[in-house]
Amino acid sequence: MVAVTQATARERDASHADAITIPAERLPELGGPVKMKARGLKLWYSDKQALAGINLDVPERKVTAFIGPSGCGKTTFLQCLNRMNDTIEGVRIEGDVTLDGADVYDRSVDVVQLRARVGMVFQKPNPFPKSIYDNVAYGPRIHGLATNRGDLDGIVESSLQRAGLWNEVKDRLGEMATGMSGGQQQRLCIARTIAVSPEVILMDEPCSALDPISTARVEELIDELRDNYTIVIVTHNLQQAARVSQLTAFFHLGRLIEVNDTAEVFQNPGESMTKDYITGRFG
Amino acid sequence: MTEPTFAIHSGPAAQARLRRRYARERRFKLMCLGALGVAAIFLVVLIGSIVSRGWSGFLVTQMELTVTYSPDLIDADSPRDGNFRMIVVEGLQQEFPEATDRSAMRALLGLVSNGGFIAVRNAVVDDPMLIGQTVTLWVPAASDIDMLNKGYIDRAAPEELRRVDDQTMAWIDRLEADGKIRTGFNWNFFTTGDSREPELAGIGGAILGSFWMLLVTFLVSFPTGVAAAVFLEEFAPKRRWVDIIEVNINNLAAVPSIVFGLLGLAVFLNLMHLPRSAPLVGGLTLALMTLPTIIITTRAALKGVPPSIREAAMGVGASPVQVVAHHVLPLALPRLLTGAIIGMAQALGESAPLLMIGMVAFIVDLPSGPLDAATALPVQIFLWADSPERGFVEKTSAAIMVLLGFLVVMNGVAVFLRQRFEVRW
Numbered sequence: 001m002v003a004v005t006q007a008t009a010r011e012r013d014a015s016h017a018d019a020i021t022i023p024a025e026r027l028p029e030l031g032g033p034v035k036m037k038a039r040g041l042k043l044w045y046s047d048k049q050a051l052a053g054i055n056l057d058v059p060e061r062k063v064t065a066f067i068g069p070s071g072c073g074k075t076t077f078l079q080c081l082n083r084m085n086d087t088i089e090g091v092r093i094e095g096d097v098t099l100d101g102a103d104v105y106d107r108s109v110d111v112v113q114l115r116a117r118v119g120m121v122f123q124k125p126n127p128f129p130k131s132i133y134d135n136v137a138y139g140p141r142i143h144g145l146a147t148n149r150g151d152l153d154g155i156v157e158s159s160l161q162r163a164g165l166w167n168e169v170k171d172r173l174g175e176m177a178t179g180m181s182g183g184q185q186q187r188l189c190i191a192r193t194i195a196v197s198p199e200v201i202l203m204d205e206p207c208s209a210l211d212p213i214s215t216a217r218v219e220e221l222i223d224e225l226r227d228n229y230t231i232v233i234v235t236h237n238l239q240q241a242a243r244v245s246q247l248t249a250f251f252h253l254g255r256l257i258e259v260n261d262t263a264e265v266f267q268n269p270g271e272s273m274t275k276d277y278i279t280g281r282f283g
Numbered sequence: 284m285t286e287p288t289f290a291i292h293s294g295p296a297a298q299a300r301l302r303r304r305y306a307r308e309r310r311f312k313l314m315c316l317g318a319l320g321v322a323a324i325f326l327v328v329l330i331g332s333i334v335s336r337g338w339s340g341f342l343v344t345q346m347e348l349t350v351t352y353s354p355d356l357i358d359a360d361s362p363r364d365g366n367f368r369m370i371v372v373e374g375l376q377q378e379f380p381e382a383t384d385r386s387a388m389r390a391l392l393g394l395v396s397n398g399g400f401i402a403v404r405n406a407v408v409d410d411p412m413l414i415g416q417t418v419t420l421w422v423p424a425a426s427d428i429d430m431l432n433k434g435y436i437d438r439a440a441p442e443e444l445r446r447v448d449d450q451t452m453a454w455i456d457r458l459e460a461d462g463k464i465r466t467g468f469n470w471n472f473f474t475t476g477d478s479r480e481p482e483l484a485g486i487g488g489a490i491l492g493s494f495w496m497l498l499v500t501f502l503v504s505f506p507t508g509v510a511a512a513v514f515l516e517e518f519a520p521k522r523r524w525v526d527i528i529e530v531n532i533n534n535l536a537a538v539p540s541i542v543f544g545l546l547g548l549a550v551f552l553n554l555m556h557l558p559r560s561a562p563l564v565g566g567l568t569l570a571l572m573t574l575p576t577i578i579i580t581t582r583a584a585l586k587g588v589p590p591s592i593r594e595a596a597m598g599v600g601a602s603p604v605q606v607v608a609h610h611v612l613p614l615a616l617p618r619l620l621t622g623a624i625i626g627m628a629q630a631l632g633e634s635a636p637l638l639m640i641g642m643v644a645f646i647v648d649l650p651s652g653p654l655d656a657a658t659a660l661p662v663q664i665f666l667w668a669d670s671p672e673r674g675f676v677e678k679t680s681a682a683i684m685v686l687l688g689f690l691v692v693m694n695g696v697a698v699f700l701r702q703r704f705e706v707r708w
Contacts, residue, residue: 084597089521116600126591128610138609139599189595196599 021255024055028260030247035060035200035230036081036118041095043076045088050076052254053095058200058247063222063231065245065262067238069277072251074234078202081232082118083111099200116143119198123205125185127177127192132169135177135188136160139196155195163191164221183214190221194229201225203233207240219244238278242266250274333687337680343469343482344429346458348399350374351417352407359414362407367400368392378463379454390451396423398471398483421465426482426674428455432464435673446673472681476647477663481674484667486682488649492562492642492657493631493689499566499653500573500630505623507570508577515578516585517607536575543572544639552640559641560656568640569630576629580622584615617704624697628690634661660686 024039036058043051051073058064058081066074079085080097083104097104104114116139127135136156139145146152156173160166165187169180177188186206193201203222207215215237222231222244235241241248242262249259250271258265258274269275276282291297350370357365375391376382382391399422406420407413423429427446430436432455442449458464476488519525547568551557557564588611596606612619637643643662650657658666660682667679 082598084594087597087603112600112602114600115597119600120594120598122591122594122598124591126589126595128592128595129614138596138601142599142601142605142609192595192599 021053022055022257022259027055027057030057030059032062033060034058035100036232037096037098037101038077038080039096039098041077041080041097042093043073043080043085044090044092046090050254051080054256056249056256056259058230058232060230061226061228062247063226063233063245064247064249065241066232066234066249066251067236067241067277068251068257069282070236071253073254074249074251075204076254077251078204078232078234081200081202082115082120084115084120086111116196117198118200118202119193119196121186121189121193121201121203121206124209125182125189127180127185127188129176129178131174132160132177132180132188133173136191136195139192143196145197159191159195160188162194162225163187164217164224165191181214183210183217186210186214186218187221190218190225194225198229200230200232203231205234205236208236215240238266250277252277330687333680333683337677337682337684339433339435340677340679340681340684341469341472342433342466343471344424344432345421345465345467346394346399346424346428347419347463347465348374348395348403348422349377349417349419350403352414354415357407357414359411362411362414363404365404365407367404371395371400371403378458387450390448391454393425394428394451394454396425396429396482397480398423399425421467423482424464426480426672427451429482430673431455432459432466433677435677472678473685476649477645477658477666478647481670481672481678484675484678486660486663486685488646489658489660489663489682490685491650492565492646493659495562495650495653495657496565496569496659497627497631499563500569501623501627503567503570504573504577504626508574508623509581509619511574512578512581512585513607513612516582517611518603532575532578536579539635540572540633541635541639543568544636546571547636548639558654558656560644560646560658561654562642562650562657562659563653564640565637565642565657565659566653568636569633572633572636573626573630576626577623580626581615581619584618584622585611587618588614617700621697621701624693624700628693628697631689631693632661632686634659634665637662638665660689 034057038054038056041051041054042049054073054077056077066078068074076085080093081104085091085093093105099114099117103109104118128138130138133156136159137146137152140152140155146155157166157170160169165184168184169175169188177185180188186209190201190206207218210218219240222233225231226246233241233244245262247259248262248265250257250265250269250273252273258269258271260270264270265274266278269278348371351374352365352370353373356369356373357367372388372391375394376388379391382388402420402422406418424432427436428451431438431447431452436446438445438452447455455464471483472485472487473490474487475483475485478484515525515529547564551564551567552559557567592610592614593606596610601609637659642658643666644656644658645666646656646658648655664679664682664686667675667682
């Protein structure tokens with residue numbers, strides 16, 4: 001009896017949320033190929049629902065920014081895209097997430113391969129306590145991307161170059177990565193992700209632990225990477241979202257409230273809640 | 284004019300409050316310091332009493348003995364079977380011509396340790412050319428003489444209450460005056476096995492026994508414990524049976540060690556018929572005892588690796604096993620080794636379980652492998668502490684000092700490893 005009551009309560013919550021979250025047919029036209037797609041994605045941490053049926057298309061080779069107040073579900077949703085929350089106890093997921101049209105939660109999908117295709121950069125720079133070289137070389141090594149030392153050297157160099165770090169570290173590749181500055185560490189983490197040649201890069205507030213100068217460098221980097229990678233970035237910094245992204249999605253309480261071209265969201269928000277948030281009236 | 288509100292934090296009342304607060308803090312700090320002081324005093328008393336009683340255990344009294352390997356008393360064909368007691372007595376009679384009757388000759392023999400006769404024999408066995416010649420040797424003195432020389436026997440006590448009679452004391456004083464008594468470092472203490480004679484007893488056998496035992500303990504408990512901990516911490520599903528195992532491991536760590544001895548007795552000796560008194564069995568028993576400690580410390584070490592490292596590895600597509608093998612385990616290794624060494628140090632100091640599996644025997648020979656009968660350092664201490672001879676008192680304390688030395692070294696290595704190799708974030 002109790003269980004039934006709970007279930008109906010959850011159903012009611014979800015249906016209530018579904019009424020507000022954007023339905024699939026109201027998603028904006030992207031005018032380009034879609035890389036990842038979420039349909040009716042719901043997620044519970046034990047009994048607490050964190051995502052209430054998210055529908056979202058992530059455009060290929062563009063930067064999509066997720067904004068919203070703390071606890072709105074944007075990081076949770078980001079983690080669903082490469083199944084990083086698989087390992088968390090008590091997580092239950094419903095709905096679909098597709099990468100190039102294939103369901104990433106399908107039984108046949110190897111999560112290790114998925115994470116090679118959908119790489120991730122974290123909030124706090126987390127280089128391995130190894131040398132700079134080994135940090136970048138680790139991914140290619142475990143995926144067997146390089147057959148010999150020369151290949152590996154090449155991958156490390158090009159990754160560091162694309163991350164804009166090569167000139168700073170080329171003479172000290174053997175030094176511990178943990179001895180670098182925070183901004184360098186974060187760019188190293190980006191290089192480490194690039195080294196695996198992912199198709200999508202997920203970034204979870206990549207600049208929140210960095211000073212403004214390092215932040216500017218990482219933002220420049222994101223802008224350059226857009227030519228080759230599909231990027232999804234979670235940020236609390238609205239100016240950053242406006243600067244680096246082409247598409248912005250606004251989350252609130254586990255629901256997707258608004259998604260549109262970044263310029264549109266910031267200059268002419270369609271929802272009053274979005275407007276209140278970006279003008280600093282709540283959040 | 285009203286007083287401004289910030290005045291609440293200035294003025295005499297505020298000063299008094301502040302003084303009271305600091306006084307309370309000073310009292311608290313003093314109490315902490317006092318507790319530390321009490322602990323330090325106990326430690327000093329413990330170490331002091333052991334050292335003051337045991338330092339002389341590392342020394343041995345030797346006497347200069349001039350003996351003649353007379354061909355009447357020793358046969359060149361079998362020098363091993365010579366009458367060495369007579370050779371020694373005759374040598375001593377050169378020194379003390381007045382000792383001619385049987386009781387005086389017996390008293391002369393009492394000056395020299397059994398090890399002295401063996402030394403006299405070994406000299407001629409090594410070099411049979413000595414037969415017919417006169418040789419001067421330094422040989423260990425008997426335990427009573429050793430005690431007298433080290434001042435443990437009260438010279439003022441009445442003769443009938445003294446271990447050494449007046450006659451012997453007079454002889455010793457004469458030898459001493461002639462420079463024929465000396466105190467040397469007792470190297471034999473570290474190289475020989477147990478003995479009935481305190482002046483000959485050594486802890487070499489016990490050290491070797493402990494070494495073989497700890498080797499077995501480490502080889503069994505370290506890989507098993509680490510593997511079990513890795514599985515429980517990293518791979519085991521969070522299910523009810525895992526919780527039950529966890530509770531049981533924590534309980535096992537608190538089980539009295541004698542219980543592990545009983546288990547070892549039942550399983551290794553009675554069921555598997557492994558050799559009694561062998562370091563192998565002792566090591567296996569101690570491994571059972573150390574296993575929970577190693578599992579617990581390893582799990583703590585694994586937990587100490589920040590989740591950001593796991594996320595980073597997973598983020599570039601490492602499989603769960605790769606995350607553990609490439610990142611978590613290497614980073615946990617210094618703390619994990621530290622835990623293992625501390626577990627080993629515990630095992631080294633453990634005696635109760637060894638009593639149950641027959642390692643408490645009197646064993647003279649040095650064990651040459653984990654299957655030979657042997658004893659262990661703490662058990663040797665236990666055995667000597669139980670011996671009535673005065674000479675074993677200092678040996679007991681000396682052995683305790685050696686054991687403490689090993690423990691200090693092991694814990695020092697643990698601290699060194701932790702400081703040298705631990706990665707900080």
